Amino acid sequence: MRDRGEIVVETRGLSVHFGGVVAVDQVDFSLRERELRCLIGPNGAGKSTFFKCLTGQLKPTRGDVVIRDLNVNRAHSHEIAGLGVGIKTQVPNVFEGLTVRENIWLSARRWHDSRRARALVEETIERIRLGDIRNEPVNELSHGKRQWVELGMVVAAEPWLVLLDEPAAGMTHEEVELTAELIREINETATLIVVEHDMQFIRMIAEKVTVFHRGAILIEDTMDRVSADPTVREVYLGHRKQ
Numbered sequence: 001m002r003d004r005g006e007i008v009v010e011t012r013g014l015s016v017h018f019g020g021v022v023a024v025d026q027v028d029f030s031l032r033e034r035e036l037r038c039l040i041g042p043n044g045a046g047k048s049t050f051f052k053c054l055t056g057q058l059k060p061t062r063g064d065v066v067i068r069d070l071n072v073n074r075a076h077s078h079e080i081a082g083l084g085v086g087i088k089t090q091v092p093n094v095f096e097g098l099t100v101r102e103n104i105w106l107s108a109r110r111w112h113d114s115r116r117a118r119a120l121v122e123e124t125i126e127r128i129r130l131g132d133i134r135n136e137p138v139n140e141l142s143h144g145k146r147q148w149v150e151l152g153m154v155v156a157a158e159p160w161l162v163l164l165d166e167p168a169a170g171m172t173h174e175e176v177e178l179t180a181e182l183i184r185e186i187n188e189t190a191t192l193i194v195v196e197h198d199m200q201f202i203r204m205i206a207e208k209v210t211v212f213h214r215g216a217i218l219i220e221d222t223m224d225r226v227s228a229d230p231t232v233r234e235v236y237l238g239h240r241k242q
């Protein structure tokens with residue numbers, strides 16, 4: 001693993017309750033600059049709820065979310081994006097009737113003047129390998145390609161921190177491989193948090209993995225150590241039997 005910088009994302013005693021359900025239970029989490037961290041765990045473990053607190057989609061019941069020394073507990077998603085954070089949620093965020101290029105342009109132009117945005121669109125199309133489909137309307141694309149357009153929209157804003165919720169969901173094996181490659185490339189310039197179910201995909205990208213179970217962090221370690229851990233195996237296998 002490469003040398004790590006300062007802590008850029010931190011949660012302290014973070015809890016989210018939905019009525020009687022404790023979805024996130026007093027989580028202390030920290031992420032250093034230039035890390036690529038995967039959040040995994042069985043269904044209902046609390047990953048998405050935790051992720052939504054980082055992106056401003058949900059407000060914590062208790063505790064704090066700190067991004068680069070700024071408490072963002074009460075911040076909305078657009079305010080968090082304004083800090084230079086690129087967010088891809090599970091809900092699609094593309095403009096269906098517009099082309100790939102137009103979608104990426106809108107994202108780039110949101111944060112940059114038109115000259116810089118034009119350059120960023122070209123860079124992004126090349127970086128995310130969207131050249132062949134640049135003029136196609138997004139609503140005519142396969143599911144996998146649409147996910148890449150969304151990744152392009154995130155990258156076009158030049159974020160220093162990228163938060164991705166299930167970027168490989170519903171993709172073919174080949175698409176998953178390319179997505180892993182893209183994510184590793186994005187990590188050359190940005191810090192990442194990736195929530196994902198697909199273990200094969202996680203193996204392709206993961207350095208350090210945080211495993212959630214029942215709203216809390218069960219273990220945090222390299223993918224090799226995590227997959228060999230008997231408790232983690234039990235949690236996953238036990239879950240699959242249900």
Ligand SMILES: Nc1ncnc2c1ncn2[C@@H]1O[C@H](COP(=O)(O)OP(=O)(O)OP(=O)(O)O)[C@@H](O)[C@H]1O
Pocket residue numbers: 018021022023041042043044045046047048049050212
């Ligand atoms: N809006 C909500 N209202 C009530 N309960 C919720 C809500 N969102 C999540 N939960 C509950 O909180 C717990 C954690 O859910 P969460 O979606 O965060 O888990 P997850 O690890 O992301 O699961 P998955 O992998 O299935 O997406 C679950 O028990 C879930 O049913």
